[in-house]
Structure formats: C-alpha cells, structure tokens
Amino acid sequence: MCVSMTSRYTRRRFVRVTGGATAAASIGAPGWSRASAAEEKTSAVRHVNAVVIGAGLSGLMAGRELLRLGVDSFVVLEARERVGGRTLNMPIGGGHVVEVGGEWIGPGQRAIAALIDELGIGAFDHYYDGDTTYDIEGRISRGLLPDVSLTEAADFGKVAWQLDRLAKKIPIGEPWRMQDAAALDQTTLGNWLAEHARTSFTPSVFRLISRAVWSGYPERISLLWVLHYLRSAGGLLPVILNDGGAQDQRIEGGSQVISQRMASELGDRVLLGRAVLRVEDRSSKRMRVVTSAETFTADRVIVAMAPSDTARIVFAPALPQARQDLVSGWARLPRLPLVKAAMLYARPFWRAGGLNGAMQSDRSPIQLVFDNSPEDASMGVLSCFLSVVECPHLADRKQREEGLKEELARYFGPKALDATGYVEKDWAADPWSTGCxxxxxxxLLSAGGEHLRKPSGRIFWAGTESAKRWCGYMDGAISAGARAAGEVHASLRG
Ligand SMILES: Cc1cc2nc3c(=O)[nH]c(=O)nc-3n(C[C@H](O)[C@H](O)[C@H](O)COP(=O)(O)OP(=O)(O)OC[C@H]3O[C@@H](n4cnc5c(N)ncnc54)[C@H](O)[C@@H]3O)c2cc1C
Structure with missing residues (x-):
C-alpha cells in the first residue's frame, strides 16, 4: 500500500557497475559450469565439506559466507538452468530489464544493503512523484491516500495500531515462544479484523494488503503468521509503505544481478541443472546428496529454499515429524497463484498527468500496479500483480495481455491501450517455486515453527522463510543464507 512520504533514512546511490546486459552475459562465463554429458557419465562420487542446495539469493549467500569463513570445499547445486530463484530479470529492449519476481528493497533491510554495497551494485529510488490511484470498495480515487471519510480513516488507523501493538509482543523470529502463541495461531487475520474493525473499509484495505503481501485472503491466514511477518519487518508501516517502506528502491540492472554476481564470484562451485533428489544423513557415514546428474558426499548440507519446495527432496532417514508436518502443511496451502506482468509503452505517459503509476485495489483482476520504467524514463513500464484464480477469463496469456490493457485504461486513460510490448512470469506454473x-x-507455525531453522542432524536450513528479520523478503533470504553458513562452519569446527 502506498503512502507517498519522504523517506526517513539517508538514500544511498551505489556505484553503477553492473547493467542487466552485462550480468546476463556473465551467465555463460567460464568457470560457472554445467557438467558435460561425458563428465557426468565418468564422474566419480565427489566429496566436499558442504553441499548447498538451491542457488537463489539464500543459497548463494550461504556459499559466499562459507568462503569468507574459510570453508572452500563446497558446491551450490541448482535445479534450474539459471541462478536467482524467485528473482528473475526479463529483457524489455534498449538494454533494459524488468523484474518479474522479487524487486524492491527498503530502509532497515541491512543484509541486502550491505551485500549490494560489497558487490558494487547500485540502487535507485522508485518513481513515486505524483498521485497514487486507489480502487477500494468500488471507489476509484487518486491522491496521497485513498478518498475516505474521517470515520473510515480513524477506524483503519486504530486497527492498524492495535495490530502493530500486538506484533511488537512477538519475540523476533520466534513467534512460537509468544505467550498465547497457539491461540493466536488458531485464529485468522480475518477473524481478528471482524472483532476489531468498525467499518467495512478497514477489512477491505486489509484484504488488499493481505493479497499483496501474503498472497492470500485474511480469512485463511494465521494471525500468528501475520504478526511474525510484521515483527520481522519492523511493523506494519515498513511493509505497507511504498515510498520509504519495503518498496522504496530498485536495484540497478535488476535484482537477479545480485545472484548472478555472487554466482560469478563462486565460479565452478555453482552447478546448474542439478535437481537434488535425495539427501542421506546416516550417522557415522558421510552424507550423500543425489542429483539428477551425479552424487556428492558431504560433511554438511544446507537446504536453501522455501519449506514447501523441500517436499520434492527425499530425506533419509526421514526428518523429525514436526518438520515434516510443517513442510507438508505448507505445501498444501491454498495460496493465490501469482502472475507478475509488465506492460511496455513508448513513454511513461501517466507521469505527465500527475500520476505516479501506482495503483492498489481490493478487486480483481489487478491487485497492484507500479511504474517500473527504467530510471532514465526512456520507455514506460507498468508492472501489474494479478492472481489468475481470481479472474479465470484471463487464464490464457494472450487474453491476459489484452484484458490487462483494458484494466490499465480504466486507471490511466486510453493511452494505456497503446502498449508496445508485454512480458510476464506466471509463478503458479513454475516447476521449482511452489509459491512466491x-x-x-x-x-502450523505454533506447532512446527521452530523447525524452520533448527538443524536436522547435519542438515541446516536457509531460505527466506527461515529468516528472523524480513522473513519473506530478499533481505531475509540473504541473512538466512549467512546464518546457515555460520552454523555449518561452527559445526564443522566441532
Ligand atoms: C512475484 C514476486 C515478487 C516479489 N517481490 C519482492 C520484493 O519486491 N522485494 C523482496 O524483498 N522480495 C520479493 N519477493 C520475494 C523474494 O523474491 C524472495 O524472498 C527471495 O528471492 C527468496 O530467495 P531464497 O533464496 O530464499 O529462495 P528461492 O529464490 O526460491 O531459491 C531457491 C532455489 O532452490 C532451487 N531449488 C528448488 N528445489 C531444488 C532442488 N530439488 N534441487 C536443487 N535446487 C532446487 C530453486 O530453483 C531456487 O533457485 C518476491 C517474490 C516474487 C515471486
């Protein structure tokens, strides 16, 4: 949710080193290898100190940290033919890219700020000059805030404050230790709102927030999970603010550049096209990690992905029951499968009309829109988030492109029909990410939450969902990777 206010922290403009094109070119750089078919046939089982599974931000950061700690015998195994996981740059012409996965960073995200600083990757302010468009409860309005009555504004403010106050009581990163954790976990955000809100406007705005931030409806999401998520981000405001909040800045060259740069530095330790099928951790023996291409033995393993994605790996012996329950529960969750799409234009035409290109809605098909034009505004880009389950008439890609143009025209005028291109990523159809x-x-959280991070024998857990701070965000992925590497290092030392 956007409130266009001035950022409270000092904005940094990092050195502009990497463009998207440069980064994309480095994918094929020597040293960053796929084993050839011949190699695969002849390769003997190779032993390493550590195997990291998953070359998203978390796994690559784990590798980077292992190296920093002096553990240089490791590999990072990635199922896809690319690094970056839930971050993905798509070229849109003119040497520009648009992110169709994780994108924005904001104040308080210290792990990612430090990392891009080290990597020499720049960040720049997202464009928020001008009015935001709102479509809430059937009312379209434009301004800094949605057009609401005093009663509605006061009710939303009061409920938001109460939620924040409750979130502050959560032990950071350990919601299961909260007094009454089980009770808070048995109820949903929707139930809690029904008890506390006095207007229909407040639940409508929370529906908007809940679809945008948690890919789900308030009536399905655990209140404890919401509180944990808010606590880990420092409160409701950092999560829902665009300008000055979690959607404050963009990464130069697109966020996937961060993973590409880390992978380049790790060289031939990063192996693509290696879906891990099985991890064996039999005591007194070396661990075995079996991929579709070859087998590794290892002293320690880091699994760096969402808990639901670990369900595709067979662990032998089986993991503790509480961890299994958490994973299987997570994998079964009804979530809003998300498409992130970008409509391309010759110019960001909406800016001349005083609009900042941001739109937020509690209806379908579009949940959110952002002005994702390149920093130099040499072309216009409107990025849209939508959930296909909410608009079955847009299930087909071509229908979606046409339907989105018409929807954008409702908010930004007929010029929105004159798009010059369209790119999208349907995360629901992705074989390696069960959710975004x-x-x-x-x-689930009160029963098995501690197994998000607690090592299982010689298996250590990374991935943003295991992070104490900024859980769910790129920042959380990075700090979780570093934490897991530290745990492995300590464990190897004895
Ligand atoms: C549409 C969208 C928008 C988002 N917006 C933002 C945003 O603006 N800001 C923000 O901070 N965050 C955002 N996020 C979230 C952010 O992208 C994630 O938090 C972060 O990228 C997660 O990184 P990770 O390394 O923990 O997991 P992942 O990126 O999921 O990495 C896991 C890796 O493991 C690999 N893998 C899976 N199974 C196997 C296997 N069996 N063998 C080998 N490899 C395997 C996967 O291919 C993947 O590369 C967004 C995400 C999406 C999808």
Missing part, C-alpha cells in the same frame, strides 16, 4: 510469498494457515 508464502502465507501460513492456522495451526
């Missing part, structure tokens, strides 16, 4: 931002239904 994953909500939790009641009962």
């Amino acid at each position: 931002i994953t909500p939790l239904t009641p009962g």
Whole structure:
C-alpha cells in the first residue's frame, strides 16, 4: 500500500557497475559450469565439506559466507538452468530489464544493503512523484491516500495500531515462544479484523494488503503468521509503505544481478541443472546428496529454499515429524497463484498527468500496479500483480495481455491501450517455486515453527522463510543464507 512520504533514512546511490546486459552475459562465463554429458557419465562420487542446495539469493549467500569463513570445499547445486530463484530479470529492449519476481528493497533491510554495497551494485529510488490511484470498495480515487471519510480513516488507523501493538509482543523470529502463541495461531487475520474493525473499509484495505503481501485472503491466514511477518519487518508501516517502506528502491540492472554476481564470484562451485533428489544423513557415514546428474558426499548440507519446495527432496532417514508436518502443511496451502506482468509503452505517459503509476485495489483482476520504467524514463513500464484464480477469463496469456490493457485504461486513460510490448512470469506454473510469498494457515507455525531453522542432524536450513528479520523478503533470504553458513562452519569446527 502506498503512502507517498519522504523517506526517513539517508538514500544511498551505489556505484553503477553492473547493467542487466552485462550480468546476463556473465551467465555463460567460464568457470560457472554445467557438467558435460561425458563428465557426468565418468564422474566419480565427489566429496566436499558442504553441499548447498538451491542457488537463489539464500543459497548463494550461504556459499559466499562459507568462503569468507574459510570453508572452500563446497558446491551450490541448482535445479534450474539459471541462478536467482524467485528473482528473475526479463529483457524489455534498449538494454533494459524488468523484474518479474522479487524487486524492491527498503530502509532497515541491512543484509541486502550491505551485500549490494560489497558487490558494487547500485540502487535507485522508485518513481513515486505524483498521485497514487486507489480502487477500494468500488471507489476509484487518486491522491496521497485513498478518498475516505474521517470515520473510515480513524477506524483503519486504530486497527492498524492495535495490530502493530500486538506484533511488537512477538519475540523476533520466534513467534512460537509468544505467550498465547497457539491461540493466536488458531485464529485468522480475518477473524481478528471482524472483532476489531468498525467499518467495512478497514477489512477491505486489509484484504488488499493481505493479497499483496501474503498472497492470500485474511480469512485463511494465521494471525500468528501475520504478526511474525510484521515483527520481522519492523511493523506494519515498513511493509505497507511504498515510498520509504519495503518498496522504496530498485536495484540497478535488476535484482537477479545480485545472484548472478555472487554466482560469478563462486565460479565452478555453482552447478546448474542439478535437481537434488535425495539427501542421506546416516550417522557415522558421510552424507550423500543425489542429483539428477551425479552424487556428492558431504560433511554438511544446507537446504536453501522455501519449506514447501523441500517436499520434492527425499530425506533419509526421514526428518523429525514436526518438520515434516510443517513442510507438508505448507505445501498444501491454498495460496493465490501469482502472475507478475509488465506492460511496455513508448513513454511513461501517466507521469505527465500527475500520476505516479501506482495503483492498489481490493478487486480483481489487478491487485497492484507500479511504474517500473527504467530510471532514465526512456520507455514506460507498468508492472501489474494479478492472481489468475481470481479472474479465470484471463487464464490464457494472450487474453491476459489484452484484458490487462483494458484494466490499465480504466486507471490511466486510453493511452494505456497503446502498449508496445508485454512480458510476464506466471509463478503458479513454475516447476521449482511452489509459491512466491508464502502465507501460513492456522495451526502450523505454533506447532512446527521452530523447525524452520533448527538443524536436522547435519542438515541446516536457509531460505527466506527461515529468516528472523524480513522473513519473506530478499533481505531475509540473504541473512538466512549467512546464518546457515555460520552454523555449518561452527559445526564443522566441532
Ligand atoms: C512475484 C514476486 C515478487 C516479489 N517481490 C519482492 C520484493 O519486491 N522485494 C523482496 O524483498 N522480495 C520479493 N519477493 C520475494 C523474494 O523474491 C524472495 O524472498 C527471495 O528471492 C527468496 O530467495 P531464497 O533464496 O530464499 O529462495 P528461492 O529464490 O526460491 O531459491 C531457491 C532455489 O532452490 C532451487 N531449488 C528448488 N528445489 C531444488 C532442488 N530439488 N534441487 C536443487 N535446487 C532446487 C530453486 O530453483 C531456487 O533457485 C518476491 C517474490 C516474487 C515471486
């Protein structure tokens, strides 16, 4: 949710080193290898100190941290033919890219700020000059805030304050230790809102927030999960603010550049096209990690992905029951499968009309729109988030492109029909990410939450969902990777 206010922190403009084109070219750089078919046939089982599974931000950061700590015998195994996981740059012409996965960073995200600083990757302010468009409860309005009555504004403010106050009581990163954790986990955000809100406007705005931030409806999401998520981000405001909040800045060259740069530095330790099928951790023996291409033995393993994605790997012996329950519960969750699409224009035409290109809605098909034009505004880009389950008439890609143009015209005028191109990523159809931002239904977090991070024998857990701070965000992925590497290092030392 956007409130265009001036950022409270000092904006940094990092050195502009990497463009999208440069980064994309480095994918094929020597040293960053796929084993040839011949190699695969002849390769003997190779032993390493550590195997990291998953070359998203978390796994690559784990590798980077292992190296920093002096553990240089490791590999990072990635199922896809690319690094970056839930971050993905798509070229849109003119040497520009648009992100169709994780994108924005904001104040308080210290892990990602430090990392891009080290990597020499720049960040720049997202364009928020001008009015935001709102479509809430059937009312379209434009301004800094949605057009609401005093009663509605006061009610939303009061409920938001109460939620924040409750979130502050959560032990950071350990919601299961909260007094009454089980009770808070048995209820949903929707139930809690029904008890506390006095207007229909407040639940409508929370519906908007809940679809945008947690990919789910308030009536399905555990209140404890919401509180944990807010606590880990420092409160409701950092999460829902665009300008000055979690959607404050963009990464030069697109966020996937961060993973590409880390992978380049790790060289031939990063192996693509290696879906891990099985991890064996039999005591007194070396661990075995079996991929579709070859087998590794290892002293320690880091699994760096969303808990639901670990369900595709067979662990032998089986993981503790509480961890299994958490994973299977997570994998079964009803979530809003998300498409992130970008409509391309010759110019960001909406800016001349005083609009900042941002739109937020509690209806379908479009949940959110952002002006994702390149920093130099040499072309216009409107990025849209939508959930196909909410608009079955847009299930087909071509229909979606046409339907989105018409929807954008409702908000930004007929010029929105004159698009010059369209790119999208349907995360629901992705074979390696079961969700983008994953909500939790009641009962799972209080029962098995501690297994998000607790090592299982010699298996250590990374991935943004295991992060104490900025859980669900790129920042959380990075800090979780570094934490898991530290745990492995300490464990190897004895
Ligand atoms: C549409 C969208 C928008 C988002 N917007 C933002 C945003 O603006 N800001 C923000 O901070 N965050 C955002 N996020 C979230 C952010 O992208 C994630 O938090 C972060 O990228 C997660 O990184 P990760 O390394 O923990 O997991 P992942 O990126 O999921 O990495 C896991 C890796 O493991 C690999 N893998 C899976 N199974 C196997 C296997 N069996 N063997 C080998 N490899 C395997 C996967 O291919 C993947 O590369 C967004 C996400 C999406 C999808």
